[in-house]
Amino acid sequence: MSNIYDNPEYWCGDIGYRPPGYGDFTINAVKEICILLYRPKSVLDIGCAYGFTVARLNALGIYAVGLDCSALALSRCPVRTNLVQGVAWELPFKDKEFDFAFSSGVLEHIPKDKLQLAVSEIQRVCRRGLIGVSCRDDPTTHDDDDKTHETILSQKDWQSLFSNDFTIVSDSEPYWQNFALLNLSQCIKDAK
Numbered sequence: 142m143s144n145i146y147d148n149p150e151y152w153c154g155d156i157g158y159r160p161p162g163y164g165d166f167t168i169n170a171v172k173e174i175c176i177l178l179y180r181p182k183s184v185l186d187i188g189c190a191y192g193f194t195v196a197r198l199n200a201l202g203i204y205a206v207g208l209d210c211s212a213l214a215l216s217r218c219p220v221r222t223n224l225v226q227g228v229a230w231e232l233p234f235k236d237k238e239f240d241f242a243f244s245s246g247v248l249e250h251i252p253k254d255k256l257q258l259a260v261s262e263i264q265r266v267c268r269r270g271l272i273g274v275s276c277r278d279d280p281t282t283h284d285d286d287d288k289t290h291e292t293i294l295s296q297k298d299w300q301s302l303f304s305n306d307f308t309i310v311s312d313s314e315p316y317w318q319n320f321a322l323l324n325l326s327q328c329i330k331d332a333k
Contacts, residue, residue: 145289146211157289163214165193168314171321172245173197175271175310178324181241185267187229188247192218199223206239208232229259234266242270246312248299249275249290256292260302273312274299281315 145151153162173194176184181203186195189207196219198205206223209215215224227233229244229251242263251259263270276296300309310320 146209147213149213151211151289152214152217157287163190165191168317169193171314171317172243172273174321175317175324176241176243177201178321178328179241179269179271183238183240185232185234185239185242187232187242187244187263188250189218189224190214192220192224194243195223196220206234228255230255230262232262232266236265237268239267240269242267242272242307244270245273246275248272249292251291253291257302264304264307269306270303271308271310272299272303273310273317276311276313279311279313279316281311281313 145156148154148156151157153160157163176194176198184195184198184203184205186192186198186205186207189195189209190211191214192207192209195205195207199220199222204223206225207215207218208225208227208229210226210228212226215226218224225233229247244263248256248259263272275290275293276299277293278295278297296309296311300307303309310316
């Protein structure tokens with residue numbers, strides 16, 4: 142598995158991210174707003190890639206740790222602290238060590254025989270979370286031609302793998318934007 146994600150072609154090439162390649166996408170700010178709406182005390186970013194979210198959350202004073210299986214991705218992080226190389230089905234953390242789990246575009250890459258174990262591990266180390274995954278029933282996504290995707294489920298089927306303390310969202314830009322807008326407007330209503 143690591144040979145795929147440690148291959149530069151995955152990050153910019155024909156395997157995963159197409160040119161211009163992986164970067165600090167604008168949608169990351171929207172995802173981070175979604176995380177902040179939950180007011181987490183600590184965050185585990187599962188599949189943190191280059192660690193942009195981890196760096197920004199830590200800069201905001203929220204303790205965040207990033208985990209990724211790719212040594213290459215972790216070597217490209219803007220900061221070198223709070224990063225761990227590992228896999229989601231063997232999380233090297235204590236029970237409920239984190240208040241909040243965040244993941245975006247990762248679970249669909251996990252080998253099918255490790256998926257349930259990964260879900261159990263995420264719930265073991267985190268109290269609650271927000272998980273973005275490729276959903277086959279999201280009409281805003283394009284044909285999934287990523288050959289590294291192992292599992293594509295409906296949003297309802299992804300949610301059924303997790304307890305109600307975890308929110309599962311489709312990992313498409315329009316879905317993240319709508320999710321942020323709906324939850325921001327609810328926060329504003331609640332504040333009045």
